[in-house]
Amino acid sequence: MKYISNKIQQGISSNQLIILVSIFLITFLNITFFSNIIQVYPVNIKNISFLISLTWGFTAATAFILSLACTRYTIKPILIIILIISSFTGYFMDSYHAVIDESMIQNVMHTDINESLDLFSFTLVLYVIFLGITPSWLVYKSKLIFQRKWLELISRLKFTAIILISIISVILIFSDYYYSFYREHKPLRYYSNPSYYIYSAVKYIKTSFKSASLPFKQIGLDATINPSSPTKLVIFVVGETARANRFSLNGYQKITNPQLAKENIINFPNFWSCGTSTAVSVPCLFSKYSSDTYTKEKGLSTENALDILKHAGVSLLWKDNNSSSLGVADRIPYINYKSSKNNPICNDECRDEGMLVNLQKYINEHQNKNTFIILHQMGNHGPAYYKRYPKEFEKFSPICKTNQLEDCSKESLDNAYDNAILYTDYFLAKIISLLKKNSLKQQTALFYVSDHGESLGEKRIYLHGLPNFVAPDNQRHVPAIFWSSENFTGINKNILLKNKQEKYSHDYIFHSILGLMQVNTSEYNEQLDIFSSANQTKPQ
Numbered sequence: 001m002k003y004i005s006n007k008i009q010q011g012i013s014s015n016q017l018i019i020l021v022s023i024f025l026i027t028f029l030n031i032t033f034f035s036n037i038i039q040v041y042p043v044n045i046k047n048i049s050f051l052i053s054l055t056w057g058f059t060a061a062t063a064f065i066l067s068l069a070c071t072r073y074t075i076k077p078i079l080i081i082i083l084i085i086s087s088f089t090g091y092f093m094d095s096y097h098a099v100i101d102e103s104m105i106q107n108v109m110h111t112d113i114n115e116s117l118d119l120f121s122f123t124l125v126l127y128v129i130f131l132g133i134t135p136s137w138l139v140y141k142s143k144l145i146f147q148r149k150w151l152e153l154i155s156r157l158k159f160t161a162i163i164l165i166s167i168i169s170v171i172l173i174f175s176d177y178y179y180s181f182y183r184e185h186k187p188l189r190y191y192s193n194p195s196y197y198i199y200s201a202v203k204y205i206k207t208s209f210k211s212a213s214l215p216f217k218q219i220g221l222d223a224t225i226n227p228s229s230p231t232k233l234v235i236f237v238v239g240e241t242a243r244a245n246r247f248s249l250n251g252y253q254k255i256t257n258p259q260l261a262k263e264n265i266i267n268f269p270n271f272w273s274c275g276t277s278t279a280v281s282v283p284c285l286f287s288k289y290s291s292d293t294y295t296k297e298k299g300l301s302t303e304n305a306l307d308i309l310k311h312a313g314v315s316l317l318w319k320d321n322n323s324s325s326l327g328v329a330d331r332i333p334y335i336n337y338k339s340s341k342n343n344p345i346c347n348d349e350c351r352d353e354g355m356l357v358n359l360q361k362y363i364n365e366h367q368n369k370n371t372f373i374i375l376h377q378m379g380n381h382g383p384a385y386y387k388r389y390p391k392e393f394e395k396f397s398p399i400c401k402t403n404q405l406e407d408c409s410k411e412s413l414d415n416a417y418d419n420a421i422l423y424t425d426y427f428l429a430k431i432i433s434l435l436k437k438n439s440l441k442q443q444t445a446l447f448y449v450s451d452h453g454e455s456l457g458e459k460r461i462y463l464h465g466l467p468n469f470v471a472p473d474n475q476r477h478v479p480a481i482f483w484s485s486e487n488f489t490g491i492n493k494n495i496l497l498k499n500k501q502e503k504y505s506h507d508y509i510f511h512s513i514l515g516l517m518q519v520n521t522s523e524y525n526e527q528l529d530i531f532s533s534a535n536q537t538k539p540q
Helices: 002-009 014-028 032-040 048-069 073-098 103-109 113-118 122-141 149-174 175-184 185-189 197-215 278-286 297-303 307-313 350-357 359-365 410-438 493-499 507-515
Strands: 231-241 315-322 334-336 370-378 443-450 478-486
Touching: 002 185, 002 315, 002 507, 014 048, 014 073, 014 122, 014 350, 032 048, 032 073, 032 185, 048 073, 048 149, 048 175, 048 197, 073 122, 073 197, 103 197, 103 278, 149 175, 175 185, 175 410, 185 197, 231 507, 278 410, 278 507, 307 315, 307 370, 307 507, 350 410, 359 370, 410 478, 443 507
Parallel strands: 231 370, 231 443, 315 334, 315 370
Antiparallel strands: 443 478
């Protein structure tokens, strides 16, 4: 580092600075990338040449990207921004095995300050200071030697051409290895820093612009509800980061659902999410599109299940104790419960239970109408699971009291997570109690499903957000339950009980919501309605 510091202060060309920064990025901020590479290609005589070529190829590819972006006037700002961002991404990849893809960038854009603080740690500070700020300072202080503009341009073109030729040469020499690397080990590339997050950021920006330019499509304008039908009150709870195998209802050895176990609920043990992040799953589960066909563009440019309920005359309300509705509730009444302004139960943080305060008043005001209420939980949002529940729900101990999850024992990490599940159990049971009190005036029901699951250190993976095709089951297998009053019409509980072991997913939510509210519309598909009495054999 001292040699580099002296070198850049004496004066270097822009091409040399790009090479030095590229070497620094590959050497210090790609620990996870190379550790994953070595697991697939162990260091031995057979693989060593390929590993050296890959290291050089990765460095050259980084330099190639930077050379295209950097000009005489932008080189320092761009390199400093890349170094700072890469220090953050390096930390999250090394600490949580996170992948910084398009959906993760979308999550970041919708994360509020409190959620960001949960990710703050001393190790993060060290990463940013020593691997972000320090090299950025050296770049800032560097003395760049520029030639005349046309000579500088020729020099850059030669530099870029040499790098490109070297990359192609390396790939051709080790073509058998690279064919296997690109075809069979695609997930390895997701941990390349900074190339993959740059690619993902460009893709996110492109998608956002494309979404904004698409015409907005209304659907379900033919939606109606038979005016002679009894009015319904349905509360739909969007859970957060709950995984199915941590519900004792699904056989987990710890009793995490003591309250729900007392209720006459229908539990769906084989339920799967659309995505592995809130930014993807929440819009997707309310969308008419399946997880295979859903895209951000389609979600933003097409009305969802709530819009159809609105067309049918249903009273709607979204209460949010999470980051946002991700655009789902843009056209219905929305209340944010992330601060004490609206949430009366805020101590060290605002609790999900606060969304139930004064809810009866709203129900009373709309008891003569069909009413659909959405409660978006904070739930088990990580990594600070120990913050997600009041002290009285700390049944399992010892607990992990840090966001540095890799520093916690498996037992303490599981305990903190399970205590948050225990609080969700209490929250859902309290909703059922509220609905019971209103069942004489309206037909009432609760439908709960989590947006996605969570990794808790299995195979050294933490949190969530991995691409679907490489994500472990724990990030997509989610809990789902249903409760209804005895007078609730339009469902056949015997058939529900018979089919509860079937494999369901977020793909069924759109049609199941319409079915629960008995909405007639051409958008409704009875075969994708979990609650349809005609759906005795689920399509594969």
